Amino acid sequence: MLQAIADIVRLDGAEKHFGAVRALNGVDFHVGAGECVGLVGHNGAGKSTLMHMVAGTLRPDGGQIAVRGNAEVSYSVARALELGIRCVFQELSLCPNLSVAENTRINHPALTGFGWRRKAADLIRAKLDEIFPDHGISADDIAGDLSIGRRQMVEVARAFTLTSEPLHLVILDEPTSSLDAHTAGQLLSFVRRFIEKGGSCILISHVLGEVLQNADRIVVMRDGKVVAADAASAFDRDRLVAAMGGAEGHQKAATEARKTEGGVLRVRARPARQQDDKELVARAGEIIGLAGLAGHGQTDLLLAIFAAASRARAGIEVTAPVALVAGDRQSDGIFAQWSIAQNIGIRSLARLRNGLLISPQREAELAEFWKQKIGIRTPDMNNNIFSLSGGNQQKALFARALGSDAEIVLMDDPMRGVDIGTKLEVYDLVREEAAKGRTFLWYTTETEELDNCDHVYVFKNGRIVANLRRDELTEEKIIQSSFGDAA
Amino acid sequence: MTAIAPGTVPKASPRGGAARARMLRGLLPALSLALVLIAIAWLNPRAISYFGFNLMLNLAIPIALATIAQMFVIAGNELDLSIGTFVGFVGCVTATWLRDAPLIGILVLVGSIGVYALLGALIHLRNLPSIVVTLGMSFVWQGLAILVLPKPGGKAPDWLLAIMSFKPPYIPFPILAALIIAIVVHFGLMRTSYGVILRGSGGNAAALRRAGWSLLRTKVALFALTGLFGVLSGMALIGITTSADANIGNGYTLLSIAGVILGGGEFVGGRVSPIGAVLGALTLALAASPLLTFMHIPPDWQVAANGAILIIVLAARVLISRRER
Numbered sequence: 001m002l003q004a005i006a007d008i009v010r011l012d013g014a015e016k017h018f019g020a021v022r023a024l025n026g027v028d029f030h031v032g033a034g035e036c037v038g039l040v041g042h043n044g045a046g047k048s049t050l051m052h053m054v055a056g057t058l059r060p061d062g063g064q065i066a067v068r069g070n071a072e073v074s075y076s077v078a079r080a081l082e083l084g085i086r087c088v089f090q091e092l093s094l095c096p097n098l099s100v101a102e103n104t105r106i107n108h109p110a111l112t113g114f115g116w117r118r119k120a121a122d123l124i125r126a127k128l129d130e131i132f133p134d135h136g137i138s139a140d141d142i143a144g145d146l147s148i149g150r151r152q153m154v155e156v157a158r159a160f161t162l163t164s165e166p167l168h169l170v171i172l173d174e175p176t177s178s179l180d181a182h183t184a185g186q187l188l189s190f191v192r193r194f195i196e197k198g199g200s201c202i203l204i205s206h207v208l209g210e211v212l213q214n215a216d217r218i219v220v221m222r223d224g225k226v227v228a229a230d231a232a233s234a235f236d237r238d239r240l241v242a243a244m245g246g247a248e249g250h251q252k253a254a255t256e257a258r259k260t261e262g263g264v265l266r267v268r269a270r271p272a273r274q275q276d277d278k279e280l281v282a283r284a285g286e287i288i289g290l291a292g293l294a295g296h297g298q299t300d301l302l303l304a305i306f307a308a309a310s311r312a313r314a315g316i317e318v319t320a321p322v323a324l325v326a327g328d329r330q331s332d333g334i335f336a337q338w339s340i341a342q343n344i345g346i347r348s349l350a351r352l353r354n355g356l357l358i359s360p361q362r363e364a365e366l367a368e369f370w371k372q373k374i375g376i377r378t379p380d381m382n383n384n385i386f387s388l389s390g391g392n393q394q395k396a397l398f399a400r401a402l403g404s405d406a407e408i409v410l411m412d413d414p415m416r417g418v419d420i421g422t423k424l425e426v427y428d429l430v431r432e433e434a435a436k437g438r439t440f441l442w443y444t445t446e447t448e449e450l451d452n453c454d455h456v457y458v459f460k461n462g463r464i465v466a467n468l469r470r471d472e473l474t475e476e477k478i479i480q481s482s483f484g485d486a487a
Numbered sequence: 488m489t490a491i492a493p494g495t496v497p498k499a500s501p502r503g504g505a506a507r508a509r510m511l512r513g514l515l516p517a518l519s520l521a522l523v524l525i526a527i528a529w530l531n532p533r534a535i536s537y538f539g540f541n542l543m544l545n546l547a548i549p550i551a552l553a554t555i556a557q558m559f560v561i562a563g564n565e566l567d568l569s570i571g572t573f574v575g576f577v578g579c580v581t582a583t584w585l586r587d588a589p590l591i592g593i594l595v596l597v598g599s600i601g602v603y604a605l606l607g608a609l610i611h612l613r614n615l616p617s618i619v620v621t622l623g624m625s626f627v628w629q630g631l632a633i634l635v636l637p638k639p640g641g642k643a644p645d646w647l648l649a650i651m652s653f654k655p656p657y658i659p660f661p662i663l664a665a666l667i668i669a670i671v672v673h674f675g676l677m678r679t680s681y682g683v684i685l686r687g688s689g690g691n692a693a694a695l696r697r698a699g700w701s702l703l704r705t706k707v708a709l710f711a712l713t714g715l716f717g718v719l720s721g722m723a724l725i726g727i728t729t730s731a732d733a734n735i736g737n738g739y740t741l742l743s744i745a746g747v748i749l750g751g752g753e754f755v756g757g758r759v760s761p762i763g764a765v766l767g768a769l770t771l772a773l774a775a776s777p778l779l780t781f782m783h784i785p786p787d788w789q790v791a792a793n794g795a796i797l798i799i800v801l802a803a804r805v806l807i808s809r810r811e812r
Binding site for chain 1: 505506509678680681683684686687689690691693694695696697698699700756757758
């Protein structure tokens with residue numbers, strides 16, 4: 001077979017440096033027509049950098065890029081779009097001030113002239129209906145008003161809309177990170193249909209099951225290099241994890257049922273919409289899971305508990321200082337202009353003070369301690385927070401919460417888009433801190449994470465519908481409670 | 488069983504709330520204008536008349552144009568601190584060259600729009616803070632204005648005087664002009680397909696770049712539009728005052744920023760509203776109108792009135808946003 005012709009895109013020896021850091025170190029990578037390539041690796045392994053190159057947003061420092069066998073000398077975003085290569089980036093890239101239809105227009109220079117608004121609205125509505133049949137999104141909705149999951153749905157649907165430009169290859173970078181299991185399934189089955197019709201796709205995901213089930217071929221990256229590439233059928237979960245490296249020796253949440261029944265009461269909360277007498281109770285040393293479909297009141301309850309810590313609220317009792325690890329880290333977590341150290345220290349200013357002023361020395365000590373403890377990969381904690389990869393930014397946010405005096409830590413699905421190595425490290429840390437007496441309230445959309453919890457409350461329509469102990473926790477039970485009628 | 492259909496509660500309510508909050512915020516500029524009008528009507532019922540409006544809104548057109556000018560840079564997350572002295576400079580050119588040597592006058596004014604476009608390019612390419620660049624430019628425009636017209640004087644071209652003293656039937660000219668400005672700019676920025684790109688550059692510049700748009704071009708376009716409306720503002724001002732002074736527009740910088748914010752705009756995020764901005768400008772123009780002086784309200788209090796309106800409206804906006812959260 002003439003490999004060069006069948007390839008949609010091929011990179012040979014791609015290199016990229018950011019200052020002293022080598023993000024890509026001579027990577028060979030290709031995607032064939034009608035093929036779904038899974039790309040896995042730790043955060044910071046170079047996946048995103050590689051994808052930025054394929055999409056034309058980053059120029060390689062070395063190596064060649066060829067599309068359909070033709071070498072591209074001045075490759076750019078515009079050229080990539082012309083050639084039918086599109087990318088859904090990991091960081092949400094909708095304009096929050098524009099409507100869904102207007103955001104669609106941004107990706108389609110052809111949507112112009114009289115009546116463009118209607119055309120754009122029809123285009124995105126039809127595609128949303130096709131991919132996510134019960135999406136509940138209107139084309140006039142302002143993107144900033146949508147929940148993070150819905151924004152991701154819009155973004156994915158937008159990438160598959162067609163006007164004048166062709167569509168051959170779509171790069172999906174963590175497309176399901178903010179979707180619940182139901183919508184993620186809708187998306188992945190759409191991707192399969194797209195592949196069957198001859199389209200190509202690069203699927204990046206930290207949910208290894210997704211990649212194993214949906215990709216035809218899997219490429220594993222580590223430290224800026226491709227370390228393994230083979231047909232998906234040749235991989236299983238263990239081989240993938242082994243190839244990614246760094247996660248060896250971790251056992252799956254083998255916490256023995258710890259005896260915490262008699263702990264001090266830390267939180268007692270009833271959701272605002274709760275009609276029966278179910279309530280959430282958390283004691284010292286417990287890890288409490290909040291489960292259910294995305295957006296069914298889990299975040300609202302966490303925020304209510306957070307607010308109740310500083311000002312008394314009806315129905316919520318909080319007896320210790322609280323810290324929150326935000327889920328939407330770009331908009332709710334990070335101070336974009338600040339350094340890593342400042343971002344960590346902000347929750348502990350009272351302790352970092354020296355007289356009236358913040359002591360830079362104490363701030364640096366705190367930051368350095370957490371850099372070691374949680375393994376934030378950076379040459380200098382005084383660098384801007386954006387110099388970190390996504391997973392390391394999230395670690396910094398964990399360090400902010402764990403480094404504070406908070407005895408209660410609220411986690412609002414903080415692991416979305418974080419690689420498995422980082423996740424395992426953080427799980428260990430959470431269990432370690434819980435053993436010391438801290439209380440964790442953990443909302444997560446990934447069922448596997450619930451294995452770390454002592455108790456799981458399942459939410460539906462803003463209410464608690466089930467309270468599962470660790471030993472009675474199964475995925476079926478959670479799904480049953482989240483979908484079943486409250487009979 | 489009173490089970491609610493699955494998914495309806497968490498799905499519908501948050502966005503319905505956000506939409507309602509946005510609508511309330513959108514109505515605020517109109518409400519504040521109505522309030523100021525009611526206050527004036529209460530102080531002096533005869534002011535609410537064709538003649539009264541012509542007098543009270545005397546300077547509303549140039550203020551509205553300057554506010555629109557400011558709105559364009561704010562739409563791109565920048566700020567123009569030189570718009571006031573720029574309006575003054577345009578005024579001086581209008582009262583001298585545009586009357587005596589129209590060709591040179593037109594060239595200078597078109598050239599000044601070009602300078603604005605270049606500033607946009609400079610700010611984008613060198614990644615400079617627009618506040619610093621335009622603060623510097625404010626002194627440049629002021630100096631140029633003094634060079635053109637060292638002493639107050641000059642005279643507006645006759646055609647300009649004719650336009651600005653136009654008396655349409657029933658509707659006072661300032662109100663008609665404000666309507667036209669608001670509609671034209673609303674259509675251009677909020678409804679056209681390139682207007683979306685311009686606003687998007689303020690909302691999420693990185694997303695725009697990834698979609699293959701040139702951010703240099705959007706920034707240049709926004710600054711050129713600011714220059715264009717600054718020129719229109721300066722000309723309208725001289726059409727009303729008939730002669731110029733190098734310091735004539737100095738108050739417009741802060742007035743225009745206040746007008747944009749009063750009209751529902753935000754400093755970052757590409758959230759602006761042309762209709763709101765014009766309403767905001769009208770509100771400020773009314774509160775500072777010479778008619779209030781006839782009502783025995785000392786001028787010092789007029790400035791304070793402007794400030795009070797701004798604080799009240801912004802406080803109301805914050806309250807609405809917080810309530811809906």
